[in-house]
Amino acid sequence: MSAQNIPAQFEIVDRPLDTQMTISMGPQHPSTHGVLRLELVLDGEMVVKATPDIGYLHTGMEKLFEYKKYQQGIVITDRMDYLNPLGNNLAYVMAAEKLLQLEIPERAQTIRVLMCELQRIGSHLVWLGTHALDIGAMTVFFYCFREREKILNLIEAASGGRMTPSYFRIGGLMMDLPAGFEHRCKQFLDDFPKAVDEFHTLLTGNKIFQKRTQGVGYISAEDAIDWGLAGPCLRGSGVSLDIRRANPYCGYENYDFEVPTEPDCDVWARYLVRMRELNESHKICVQALSRLKPGSIKADAPKVVLPDRQAMKTHMDALIHHFLIVAEGFDVPAGEVYFPIEASKGELGVYMKSNGGPKPHRVHFRGPSFVNLSALPDMAKGEMVADIVAIIGSLDVVLGEIDR
Amino acid sequence: MDSDSAKPEVPTESINSSEQTPSPLVAAFQREHPDWVVEVVAALGETTIVVPREQIAAACGFLKTWSETRFDFLSDICGVDRGAEEEPRFEVNYHLFSTTKHHRWRLKVLLNEDNVHVDSVTSVWRTANWHERETYDLFGVIFDGHPDLRRILLPEDWQGHALRKDFPLRGYEPYSLK
Numbered sequence: 001m002s003a004q005n006i007p008a009q010f011e012i013v014d015r016p017l018d019t020q021m022t023i024s025m026g027p028q029h030p031s032t033h034g035v036l037r038l039e040l041v042l043d044g045e046m047v048v049k050a051t052p053d054i055g056y057l058h059t060g061m062e063k064l065f066e067y068k069k070y071q072q073g074i075v076i077t078d079r080m081d082y083l084n085p086l087g088n089n090l091a092y093v094m095a096a097e098k099l100l101q102l103e104i105p106e107r108a109q110t111i112r113v114l115m116c117e118l119q120r121i122g123s124h125l126v127w128l129g130t131h132a133l134d135i136g137a138m139t140v141f142f143y144c145f146r147e148r149e150k151i152l153n154l155i156e157a158a159s160g161g162r163m164t165p166s167y168f169r170i171g172g173l174m175m176d177l178p179a180g181f182e183h184r185c186k187q188f189l190d191d192f193p194k195a196v197d198e199f200h201t202l203l204t205g206n207k208i209f210q211k212r213t214q215g216v217g218y219i220s221a222e223d224a225i226d227w228g229l230a231g232p233c234l235r236g237s238g239v240s241l242d243i244r245r246a247n248p249y250c251g252y253e254n255y256d257f258e259v260p261t262e263p264d265c266d267v268w269a270r271y272l273v274r275m276r277e278l279n280e281s282h283k284i285c286v287q288a289l290s291r292l293k294p295g296s297i298k299a300d301a302p303k304v305v306l307p308d309r310q311a312m313k314t315h316m317d318a319l320i321h322h323f324l325i326v327a328e329g330f331d332v333p334a335g336e337v338y339f340p341i342e343a344s345k346g347e348l349g350v351y352m353k354s355n356g357g358p359k360p361h362r363v364h365f366r367g368p369s370f371v372n373l374s375a376l377p378d379m380a381k382g383e384m385v386a387d388i389v390a391i392i393g394s395l396d397v398v399l400g401e402i403d404r
Numbered sequence: 405m406d407s408d409s410a411k412p413e414v415p416t417e418s419i420n421s422s423e424q425t426p427s428p429l430v431a432a433f434q435r436e437h438p439d440w441v442v443e444v445v446a447a448l449g450e451t452t453i454v455v456p457r458e459q460i461a462a463a464c465g466f467l468k469t470w471s472e473t474r475f476d477f478l479s480d481i482c483g484v485d486r487g488a489e490e491e492p493r494f495e496v497n498y499h500l501f502s503t504t505k506h507h508r509w510r511l512k513v514l515l516n517e518d519n520v521h522v523d524s525v526t527s528v529w530r531t532a533n534w535h536e537r538e539t540y541d542l543f544g545v546i547f548d549g550h551p552d553l554r555r556i557l558l559p560e561d562w563q564g565h566a567l568r569k570d571f572p573l574r575g576y577e578p579y580s581l582k
Contacts, residue, residue, distance in 0.1 A: 055557040062542075063566060067573055097450055224502055225476050228531030239503060246506040337448055338499050338510060340479065351482050351497065362567075366480035366499070374534040403557060 016033060020048060027056050031134040031389045034399030036373075039384065047388060050380035056062055057403035060294035065363035069329035070096050070170055073363065078164040080365060081401040083126050086119040086155070087343040088401075089168040092363075094249060095350040096170045096338035099332050101302060107295035109251045111335040114272075114288035115158065115167060115184070117281040121192070123344035124274050124281075131271070131393035132203060135212050140202050147195045148187050157181055171305035172298035189285055196278050204275070213268040217379040220265055227375035230368050231346025233279060233395060236270035238263040243342035255284050267394040274396075288316045304330045329358025345369055345396050367401040411487065426451065429472060429507075437466065452510045460498070461523040461549075467500060467509070468528055475500035478525070483543035488570045490552050491519040494544060498525070515545060526549040542567035552580035 026037040030327050041049040061080065065073045077088035090112060097104065104112075125328035129144035149283035152162045156177055203209050218231070224237040234241055242259040244252040260276035262269035298305045306325055307318035324330075332354045340349040346368030353362040372395045379391050426446045430453065434441045440463045443454040455463050467475045477500070486496040488560040492514040500509045513522055524547035525532045537556040544565035547553060555562060564571050 050414065055555075055559070058557040060566060063571075063573060101448070223437055226530050228478055230531065241503050247508070336452070336497075336510075337450060338480070338497075338508070340501075340508075347479060349480050351480065351499070353484055359488075362482075362484045364480070364482040367481075370534065371531055373533060378530075 016096060025388070027053075031130075032392060033397055034049065035221045036392070036397070036399055038376075038388065042385065045384050045386075046387060047380050047383050050377050050388065052376055054373070054399070054402050057399050059404070062362075062364060065360055067359065069358045070332060070360060071325070071329065072287055073266075073360070074166050074169065075164070077365075078161075078166055079400060080367065080404055081123075081345065081348075081369065081398045082163055083123040083398055084119055084322060084344045085163065085165055085357060086115050087119060087123075087341060087348060088165060088365075089166060090116055090250070091339055091341045091343070091348045091350045091365075092352075093168045093170045094341070095337050095352040095363075096332065096360075097299075098337045098339055099352060099354055100170070100337050102171050102172075102299045102301055102304065104172060104226065104299055105250075105296045107293060108297045108299075109295065110288050110291050110293075111177060112250050113252065113255070114292075115155065115165075117284045117288065118151050118154060118185075120281045120344040121278055121285075122148050122155075124278055125151075125394040127274060127393075128203075129397075130198060131390075132209070134389045134393045135209060137203060137206070137209060140199065143195070143198055143202065147192065154181070154185055154188060157184065169298075169305070171301055172296075176297050177292075182292065184270075185285075185289055186248065189282060189289065192282050193279070195224070195277070196282075199278075200275065203271075208250070210268065212387075212390055213266065213271055213394070214264070215266050215268075216383060216387045217267045217377065217394055219379050220267050224265075224375070227378065228371045229346070229375055230371065231342065232270055232273045233372050233375075235259065235261045236273045236394075237265040243340050243347055248338060249339075249341060255287050257281075257284050267390050270394040287358070331356055331358060332360070340366075343368055344346075345398070345401075365401070365404060367404065369395075369397040369399070370402045370404075373397050373402055405530070406472075412424075412458045424457050432472060432511075433467075433470075434469075438464070440466075450508070450510060452512055454514065457513050457515060457522055460511065461525050463511065464498065464500075464525045464528045467511075473503045473507075473509070476503050477501040477503050478529040479508070480534070481525075481532060481539055483539040483545055483567070484545060485567060485569045488517075488568075491516060494520060494543060494545060496522060496539060503545050518533065521548050522542060522554075526550055544568065553571050 021042045024038055026032040027035040037052040037053040040047055061076050064076055064251050074089055077092045078085040080088050125148040127143040129141035132140035155165050156162045159167035219237055221237045223233050238261050240259050240261045257280045260273050262272045302321050307322050311318040312322045314362050334354055334356045336353040338349055338351045340347050348368055349366035351364040352360055355361045380388055426444045430444055440455055440459045441453055445452040467473045479499040479501045482497050486493055494515040496513045498511040524536055536550055539545050541552055541555040541557050542565055
């Protein structure tokens with residue numbers, strides 16, 4: 001467009017460029033956290049319009065659920081938000097349990113809370129490391145991954161998988177915690193507050209980090225609700241909403257923890273909320289660990305839950321149930337549920353519809369990253385290109401969940 | 405049914421039986437707008453209201469601001485294909501949530517295969533934008549009045565709608581950009 005064609009009210013006088021430029025950021029850009037492409041319309045270095053382009057990682061998981069038995073679907077959920085697989089497992093199995101109306105024993109509930117909060121810490125540590133790395137602080141990354149390694153080791157000890165645990169099963173857990181787990185977990189939890197202090201020392205007082213984050217990526221509380229932002233992004237806009245408190249599940253109503261909020265509505269506020277959540281999750285972990293009592297880890301539903309290995313070898317009915325569950329699956333009564341949980345990134349909802357039979361008719365995941373990213377154009381408008389990187393980091397998106 | 409003393413706030417959710425009587429709040433909504441409610445299903449502690457196709461945007465707008473419900477937060481929109489032989493074939497589910505009252509409803513619209521148009525609710529909640537694009541992409545439901553109804557997960561020139569029941573799980577031809 002030549003300068004004469006610009007209407008008078010849009011005429012740009014004292015800027016070096018009198019035209020707008022469209023550039024493509026990604027999908028291989030290191031700070032887009034996966035394969036996200038942004039179409040940026042720039043005026044100089046200012047973003048006029050940002051349009052996310054997603055789908056590069058689409059693997060048709062929701063289609064796949066319809067062709068797999070309920071228990072086989074758990075494995076697929078691990079691959080969605082791969083930083084928070086236990087949260088995905090939990091939302092999926094609890095939706096199925098709601099359809100089946102199963103009662104989960106207390107020990108299994110407590111272990112679920114403990115593991116999910118460990119996973120939330122792990123997920124926040126990856127966010128913190130990569131967010132700081134994007135902005136230019138490299139050291140934090142190594143400190144975060146050192147702590148995350150300990151969490152992954154704990155998850156591996158319990159489930160056998162580091163990134164893909166599939167630890168929760170419909171009706172309970174895959175297996176009980178291994179011997180010595182509680183001691184190892186306690187060791188980690190004893191040391192963790194010191195690590196959080198280290199993170200604060202590295203970043204919170206850092207003038208450069210503050211300049212890069214304060215006042216950047218503003219979104220007001222009304223806009224945040226309108227855009228469906230959830231989790232730390234919503235709480236960073238001063239809205240005190242946490243599904244663990246609003247619609248408690250898994251016995252979260254019995255745990256003592258705070259829902260941190262910050263009023264500033266910017267990248268800095270979302271940073272502070274997540275940092276405080278590290279402490280809150282630590283608090284919940286300590287409580288859950290102290291509440292672990294011996295007991296059953298599987299619901300009393302022999303037609304749904306696999307029998308114990310020993311029972312299977314000695315009792316004929318247990319063997320028959322085992323065979324039928326593995327070979328044919330179990331029938332889930334017809335119905336539909338929407339089960340929301342508070343995942344590390346916000347409201348993770350599972351819509352599950354059953355027409356009876358061993359396979360779901362439809363499974364839909366409401367991924368918090370998907371919804372949070374849709375608000376990016378609103379936050380990015382009028383910011384500098386370099387700040388886009390900070391804003392994406394503060395949204396904490398995982399493309400595996402967005403594209404599904 | 406409860407007497408009139410029942411509180412108009414959050415109904416206490418119990419999952420004792422799969423079929424329950426609807427909460428007084430739903431009855432109040434039905435009294436307010438009887439022509440917006442085709443059917444009410446209360447099961448598994450969740451409330452589902454089937455709304456006529458033409459009224460969905462108006463019903464969403466009303467429920468967002470009505471002082472009894474205040475559904476200011478749209479959790480999710482998702483489509484369902486009941487199967488090629490079913491009529492009506494498609495469902496669109498709107499999962500509503502209130503950030504102040506913390507309750508949830510599901511609004512449901514049923515669509516025939518020969519008329520897959522439904523009004524967009526992007527003017528009520530902006531977050532509906534991507535949810536509707538996803539439903540359009542995977543089911544072919546067309547949201548009238550949507551500002552930017554393009555495919556979102558699949559490529560622009562993709563043929564068909566992947567989550568329809570008559571779309572095959574496996575294809576035999578590799579996809580290539582045309």
